[in-house]
Amino acid sequence: MSTSGKSGYHHGDLRAALLSTAMEMLEGGEPFSLRAVARQAGVSPTAPYRHFRDRDALESALAVEGFRDLLADLGGGRDLPASLPDLAEFAVAYVAFALRRPALFRVMFGKPCDDAGDERVKAADALHRLLADALHRLFPDADASALAVAGWGLAHGLACLYLDGKLQAASGEEVADRVRDAFLAIASVGS
Amino acid sequence: MSTSGKSGYHHGDLRAALLSTAMEMLEGGEPFSLRAVARQAGVSPTAPYRHFRDRDALESALAVEGFRDLLADLGGGRDLPASLPDLAEFAVAYVAFALRRPALFRVMFGKPCDDAGDERVKAADALHRLLADALHRLFPDADASALAVAGWGLAHGLACLYLDGKLQAASGEEVADRVRDAFLAIASVGS
DNA sequence: GGGCTAAGTAAGCAATGTCAACATCAGGGA
């Protein structure tokens, strides 16, 4: 009863509890604050500071979870993409993630993220690597790095534009279609 | 002395003054707040509320200025792109804008922007149209809309990734090179 | 049992967005 008990003065595993309630609030659309998270967790307003240096540290931890989930979404269920349409599905999944968990996506990106040894950077690098591998396997003679950057950029840009309402679509289906179209359109420009 | 006088109780043209000092602070890297802007403009903390419904309205006005400038950057100096490399320069200019005025770029994007009749949306549409026109002229038989979405998405995604430090480069030159490479790489995938 | 220390609390500060009530001024109709 040392790590999971939650009675009395000591909470048991406040850090995990804070992370999960913060994530819930984020997904629930509530504009979360450190204090609100603490309140929700039934703990004093300053308790989180024992586990996170500041608000940014909490967000960073959430972002890391987010990157793990996104990576799982992209790499987990499916095989490595073996064709251009497969790659398009990559982009579709990326955008779908952003639209399904908008607040998390904003926490993952949308911040300077200047910490040199930031875990977020490592997580993002993992994403980059996954993509570059897939692309290198698909187009061995092309510049895999440039392609990976392009693919990531395209998926990310579409995700942001749809998320911010700069591009609009009626349904998730339509978004997926448009993303597919865009991906295939640009990839067939070289005639 | 009705619109530019700034002595006494009435300011003359507070709205414009607020916008310009807010823009200066934004470009100066200061994390601006409504109160700080008012302070800088030498006016009481709540004076801005006579001209902007809330903080978001001020940001929205700044964003509109930003879109105008970005559009000028993209369309103003240069001819409509007549080749693929020209298009790549479009993307380069887009990313350069984002890196040159990061805070403004974040204000322009990076927010839900759910207001239906929002001027920001119209400004963004103008951008979309410019791009679609250019692409339609370049590739008359392709799906111009899908291409425009793809091009915008690619440029925007790269801008965001560089801005957030998810992609890194030593200099502006290097960023430009990478953007060009990415653009040309993805456009030549169809072998 | 007696400390040592990690984990949590209490109290407080400066800042922010926002609201309600009040002050000031400019311009038009009497």
Add this chain to the structure above:
DNA sequence: TCCCTGATGTTGACATTGCTTACTTAGCCC
């Protein structure tokens, strides 16, 4: 000329937030 009205600014206040400093509690090891 005078006063009234509406736009523009100001004062004062409230709730909330991030964060710091100092204090308290309780589990663990000897």
